[in-house]
Amino acid sequence: MILCKSNLDFMQLFQSIGFFVIRGYVRSMRLLALLLLLVYSVTQSDWIWAADRIWLEPAQPTVGQGDWYPRSIEVLSGRVVALGAEQFRVIPEGQNAETVTSAARVLWVEPEQISDLEKGMIDLFKEGKYAQSLSGLPDALKGRPPIWRQQWLTMLSANSAWLGGRASVALELVGQLDRRPLPAMVLAWLPIAWENGTQPAAVVRAAKERAQDPSAAVRLVVASWLLSSADRKQGLQIINELVRDSATSKDISQLARVLSWRVTPPPQVAALRPTWEKQIAALPMAIQTGPSRLLMNKLRASGQAEEAKRLQLSLELTPVYGLKKVLASSLNQ
Structure with missing residues (x-):
């Protein structure tokens, strides 16, 4: 067993997630209380000698509990058995039996140990040395980390390749x-x-070559790149197809619907903002940051500087917002 990493390390390595601030004084105070609870829980857990550390989105309250009081992110230690698309299985520290929960609640898993190759990839990515980070993927995967970790490292490399x-x-x-x-x-x-x-032209060219790809995830990425080009109509067409196709997974369909907001004319943003906020809040917390940044961008472009600032602060002040500077750079491409 090793001593858990500091809060700073966690915030730097934790992926792109964020709380969504709901308008209104009462809701804002509830969010503040939730953040304070999280900071307290993470600070206290720094003294725990643990195996893997796991951060879970707060469980949905039962009918009897209601939703007035904030519910803190769950931070636990144990051994991750498996993380798939639907289920997360873990043996909590000090127990022998597995606990099963929804995979959508998993915000981040910090393994007890990672190889030097994995650490090198992450460090190079943070430093903006994308080609070098990407080149480390084959050797890192040869070490046979858990499947979920292989998936995350590969997606990190996809970002390195893009950038x-x-x-x-x-x-x-x-x-x-x-x-x-x-x-x-x-x-x-x-x-x-x-x-x-x-x-860049090379990115648009690659997107057009994969516009009919059988992978819904590929087409979603392609559509986002085409929206940043003269072929934005093709990008929007792909988005609409993903939303209409019943075979598209729920998460991809929801992200595609959010991505379509990019083409909304500025005069329409103010009226649509409350609906958009509700749609973002309905997403798994792990995938809210990208959509939140899109909304922030649209608010600025439509002259709603104060609302955009409020949303920006909600992201920056959230303790669980990893690789913040790197993500800000990549999402501004």
């Missing part, structure tokens, strides 16, 4: 991953262009 000018490799990695259903914690790292901005 490093190898868009076709990024799409190939996403396509390989999408051969089996993925947990929300991994889907959160799809190399989606959530914000407006021009994509």
Whole structure:
């Protein structure tokens, strides 16, 4: 057993998730209380000698509990047995029996130990050395980390490929991953262009080549890149197809619906904002940050600077918002 890492390390390595701030004084105070509870729980757990550390989205309250009081993120230690698209199985520390919960609740898993190769990949990614980070994937996978960890490392590499000018490799990695259903914690790292901005010609070319890909995840990424090009109509068409297709997974369909907001004219944003906020809040917490950044971008573009600032602060002040600077860079592509 090893001593758990510090809060700072956790915040740097934790993936892109965030709380969604609901308008109104009472709701804001509830969120503040929730954040304080989380900070307290993580601080206390730093003294625990543990195996894997797991962060879970708060469980939905029962009918008798109601939802007025904030519910804190669950932080536990134990041995991860499996993390799939539907179920998360773990043996809590000090117990012998498995606990099973919804995989959608898993925000992050910090393994007790990771190989030097994995650590090197992550460090290089954080430093913006995307080509070097990407090149470390084959050797890291040879070490046979758990399946969920292989999936996350591969999705990290898909982002490295996108940001490093190898868009076709990024799409190939996403396509390989999408051969089996993925947990929300991994889907959160799809190399989606959530914000407006021009994509390089090579990225657009790679997107057009995979516009008819059988993988829904690939087409979602492709659509986001095409929205940042002269072929935005094709991107929107792909999004509409993903939303209408009953074979599309719920998470991909929801993300596609959110992505379509990018083409909404600025004058319509103010009226749509309450509906959009509810749709983001309905997503698994693990995949809320990208959509929240999209909304923040639309608010700024429509002249709602104060609302955009409120949303930005809600993301920046959230303790569980990992690789913040790197993600801000990638999402602004």
